[in-house]
Amino acid sequence: MNFQSIVVAVLFAWTFLQCLCLLAKRSSKSVGKKFPPGPFPLPVIGNLHLVGGQPHKFLARLAQKYGPVMNLKLGMINTVVISSSAMAKQALQKQDLAFSTRSIPDSLTALNHHQVSVAWLPVASKWRTLRKIMNSNIFSATKLDNNQQLRVTKILELIIYCQNKSQMGEAVDLGRAAFRTTLNLLSNTVFSKDLTDPYSDSAKEFKELVWNIMEEAGKPNLVDYFPFLEKFDPQGSRRRMTGYFTKVLNLFKDLVDERLEERKVMGTKNVDVLDSLLNISQERPEEIDTTHILHVCLDLFVAGTDTSSTLLEWAMTELFKNPETMKKTQAELADVIGKGKLIQEDDVIRLPYLQCIVKETCRMHPPVSLIPRKVEQDVNLCGYTILKDSQILVNVWAIGRDSSIWERPLTFNPKRFWNLEMDIRGLDFELIPFGAGRRICPGLPMSMRIVPVMLGSLLNSFQWKLDGNLAPQDLDMEEKFGITLAKACPLRAIPIPF
Structure with a gap:
């Protein structure tokens, strides 16, 4: 043998x-209990054979047969999939604490990231401390207001880059351009410097590194289904992730070390986020240390750059697929702002159709398709018993395409939100692209300031033509599955001045 x-x-x-x-175990506990239905x-x-390479889609199809709360056995892991807004509300709002632990992909245990990451720590004192520090020093309304001019500058650099491309008659890789803009915005917010040239096709390596991290964390890994294989890492996922994390953390460590040397010479100051975090680490070292700072930056840059740029790319893709919708958006911008002008954040409230575009994009292309959670004890969910240690997957992608909620759910129709009082901030469970409850994405406030202004500025500054004379109906709409849902084929278009 x-x-x-x-x-x-x-x-x-x-x-x-x-x-x-x-x-x-199940039989001994099953007296008087009802378990969620699911395939044998x-x-x-x-049930691993049923999931496939696009799990959000396969799980949505299975839910049509087995219902909004479905039990699967993925290898050795008991998995419960939630596919309706009503059930998601029960889990993420009514019983938020019971469902607040995250199930952690084995790849994200590389360099013990899960032990110091606010994204993956359990809801306990360390998580609360780090989350409070992030909210207070990065995502609070006051901090975001103070950094508004920085966002204006970075979006202006994006427009200048597109103008340069326009003069040469060259196409813009819109996803990469948005990524570069978001990357430099974050790096200036945290480190007071650009990490890439805003006027060139740079940041490709960092974008690929970020995507490799998102893809590695999201793709199927035998260890996640058969935990006893953890020591062997048979697919090499943790090994590869260790390499990716090391590259990113070394970059941030150099920047932190450089700042520490500056502070020795110039004394303590408070210019940016890094200074604020270093001040806290000196005053209250039990709350945060250099290791935490590095991993907070890793979370911030990986999640923050990828989600916003992916959302922008999907929005532009849908507008190309629906040219009449793009014309309506540009007409609103010209009427309210004036053709050719940059959008300011205060303008967005006066641009309801642009807001509808963003919401509809979030509905059809949520940044995170499957919200991973875990229950640490038996939980009753609407009459169903969810067994201890079950992995929970909330299928946000399926909820956004639920025909019982949305009329013609596969059609991109921003007008559906015109008179619909529905927000994306985690209170309306029909639309939760950034999650909900205490584990809602902390970067949501920043993303919702960046994306509408960046999208509106691109639409109000140029007419756009698809590269290679590609017809709108021929656009590739395939998704590339990772923790986020990126476009499989980058969107390239030529900007033409009005």
Whole structure:
């Protein structure tokens, strides 16, 4: 018997024993209890064969058969999928604390990131401290107001870059351009310097690094379904993630070390976020140290750059697919702002159709398609018993395309929000692209200031033509699955001045 056969045999035997133990445990606890419906699991793999490479889509199809709360056996992991706004509200609002722990992909345990990351720490004192520090020093309304001129400057640089491309008759990779703008905005907010040249096609390497992190964390990994394989890392996912994290953390460490040297010479100051964090680490080292600062930056730059730029790229893609909608948006901008002018943040309130565009994009292309949670004890959800240690997946993508909520859900129709009092800030569970409850994305306030202004400025400064004379109906709408849903094929378009 060769080595592979031995591994398969051991895997089968181990999983079979685990299934027997689970069935015995479930039977002993099942008196008077009702468990969520779901497909019958196969030996060893359970229901893994049903998920496929686009899990949000496959899980949405399964939910149409088994209902809005569905139980799956993914390898050895009991998984409950929530696919309706009503059930999501019960879990993420009514029983938020019980569902507040995150299930952690094994790849994100690289360099012990999960132990110091505000995105993955359990809801406890350390998480509360770091979350409070982030909200107070980065995402509070006061801090965002103070940094408004910085956002104006960075969006102006984006427009100048597009003007340069226009003069040369060259296409703009809109996703990469938005990524570069967001990256420099964040780097100036945190470090008071650009991390890439705002006027060139730079930042490609950093963008690919960020996407590699998002993809590695989101793609199927045997260890996540068969935890006893953790020591072996058979697909090399944790090893690759260690390399990605190391590159990003080394970049931030150099910047932090440089600032510490400056502070030795010039004394303590308070210019940017980094200074604020260093001040806290000196005054209250039990709350945050240099390691936490580096990993907070990792969370901030990976999630902050990718979600905003991906949302912008999807919005522009949908507008190209729907040229009449693009014309209506540009007409509103010309009427309210004046053709060719940059959008200010205070203008957005006077641009209801632009706001509808952003909401509709969030509905159809949520930055995060599956919200991962975990229950640490048996929980009752609307009459169903959710077993302890079950992984929870809230399918935000499916909720956004639920035909019982949305008329013609597969059609991009911003007008559906025209007279609809619905926001994306986690209170209306029909539309939760940034999550909800105490674990809602902390960067939502910043993203919602950046995306409408960046989108409106691009639409109000140029007419746009798809690269290569591509017809709108021929645009590639395929998704690339990771923690975020990026476009598989980058959107390239030529800016033409009005």
